[in-house]
Amino acid sequence: MTLSIPHPFPYQGSKRNIAKYILPHFPSDVDCLIEPFCGAAAISIAACTYELSQSVLLNDLNKPLMDLWFEILKQPEQLVERYEALWLEQQLDKKAYFFKIREEFNQSHQPHHLLYLLARIVKGAVRYSAEGTFNQSADNRRSGMQPATMKKNIISVSRLLAHKTSIQSADFREIINKAGKRDLVYMDPPYQGTSFTRDHRYMNGLTYEAFVEALSVMNDKGISYLISYDGITGNKTHGKLLPEFLCLKHLYIHAGRSSQATLLGGNDETIESLYLSPALVERLVAEKSNEIYTATRKQQELALI
């Protein structure tokens, strides 16, 4: 059955379009789904739509983004009213109004200002200067999501997540420390082609080595995790593969002309990597053999009856 999955705001790098390829790798007994690089949290939203996790922990290093998430979960009505007021006010001079709100956001980091900026910026691509100032420009051909559509999306996301989601804003290493054996960590770090270099697209530089080191610690602790990672666009491979010593299961997802292709300015089809941790693979295999065992038992019982 295909359910409709709401999305709270446009966000470059969102995994919205490929969630359907990622969810089948979820075990059926997830206590808490942890998203340390959550952005627009496409995977958590999709997982909650299909009731694949008891609870959710959302985290992103971008603090104003997590303040926006807090509003989405706790005060969605007020947030959408404020968005509507901004959206209507912009009509006289959209271009100048965008700069005004961007200026105000840089002063006070108000969640509804960020929501408005996200709805208006080019390709939903958040950019900060080296000093941490939001400096992305508006797409002036568009007005940003209509208030009615925004309301529908935000209220639906809030209903899905609010009662079971907690929110943090910290470096991902602090968050993965919280994972237990019955949890599942889904990681979608910034692309190596972007913030692994120092262009500040996502506010900080995360090194490949630091990421690999964190994965190695998670392996030692037997944590189940999934990673979306750089892939291949056309015949060009982006970023280094994750090292063999981590013993990850490496799958490829045909992502179509995805966020990454757009980000890198191309038109080719993108194939994204999905890595499964050894503990997750073990958990899925155990689940499968359990299912087969139960089905065989059922058949035997039926035969006896």
Ligand SMILES: C[S@@+](CC[C@H](N)C(=O)[O-])C[C@H]1O[C@@H](n2cnc3c(N)ncnc32)[C@H](O)[C@@H]1O
């Ligand atoms: C590719 S985006 C995630 C997109 C997300 N999967 C979605 O569906 O919208 C990567 C995110 O990682 C965040 N980030 C970058 N460095 C981080 C770090 N060290 N710890 C936690 N989050 C970080 C960025 O702010 C950005 O939102």
